[in-house]
Amino acid sequence: MSGFESFLFSFFNLKVMAAYLPLIAKGFGLTVVLALLIVVCGLALGLALAVVRSFGLRVLNWGIIFVVDLFRALPPLVIIVLLFFGLPAAGISISGFAATWLSLTLVLMAFAEEIYWAGITAVPKGQWEAARSTGLGFLQTLRLVVLPQALRITIPPLTNRTIAITKGTALGSVVGVAEILGAAQSGMSFSANPSPLTLGAIAYLILFIPVVALGRWVETRFAWKR
């Protein structure tokens, strides 16, 4: 075989690809489910923390700031390993899927809280005062006046952060989750050919190139004129 032929045989082996397409497709579905669960839970928890923080209870806020800092400083893989390989020592065993979901949800929660909070504090004080003086309560002001303004400016940074964290679903392969990378790696070891890995890389591109383009569009669409 010539060099080019052996390259094609290794990385674009159609026979191998066809054989492992169903496995990768299943991995694709699992990645999408995992990513959606992380996005929904992480963004919701982050917003909840930011709202609680706006009550201004000092001791509680220290706690929130510490948790947020903690999950911003720890590499996601370290949290996954800690949950998956560490927790059994405490008699709690969780699946690789649960460990990956929980870790990335906590990380997204931390980053989202920070962004929401920056958005809330960026709303001028006068907005609060004006809303309160019309007779709105604290929560009504937050919900009807402050959050709508705050959320708008958080969209670009939030979108980009969410995309970056969602890509972390590939880390699940380290703890045996058969998402795209996990499926591609088992395909590679069964067939002794890296074509399933090429297929996996293509699957990630199909999934994330539109998302990355969306992130870029959101950034220009919601950009504030300087």
Place this chain on the structure above:
Amino acid sequence: MQDFAFAFLNLEIVREAWPILWSGFLYTVALSLMTVPLGLLGGVALALLATSGPRAVRLAAAGWTDLFRAIPPLVLLVFLYAGLPFAGFDISAWGAVAIGFFLNTGAYYGEVLRAGIESVPRGQMEAARSTGLSRGQALAHVVLPQAVRNVLPDLISNTLEVVKLTSIASVVALPELLFQARQAQSVTYNATPIVAAAVAYFLLLWPLVRLVSRLENKAMAGR
């Protein structure tokens, strides 16, 4: 409670595993010190190509950036480490990590720096050129310094992410902090080394997290 302390906060185990954890910590620091400049270099090159080359080059640079921002770094790493040997390129774990991290972090730094360069008004370049500076001089002395200042929070935040990224080198058995902690865990049958590694990451990166958080709050309040 005592069981918990024994399994997760066991000082005896920390003392036993200290040398291996410390060597992992140093490896992580060294890996970061290698990856950050490499990524910055690639990022500057990409940003310059994406903002000032001919149209075809600009599009190619933007496409390259999106490609490597869309592929999870772990996928890239596995591809380089486990896939390439099939094509006869036997690269070491170290080589796979260096190339993979360079491609990934270069794309991210490139995107940040591109936004920075685009935030500098065109008149700055024109004014600089009209004083007799060459294109390269105008870029180096006028445009890039302002561009970097404008996106400094994002640059620092990205650097934080790069240091965290080094933990995935454990997957290809480079002896960095997480890998060493896993080794220590499997030798001692105790989860304390992983907790210790988490604490080490936190202590290393907390100052950076605080700094980024302050800069980001300021940036959003200044809108």
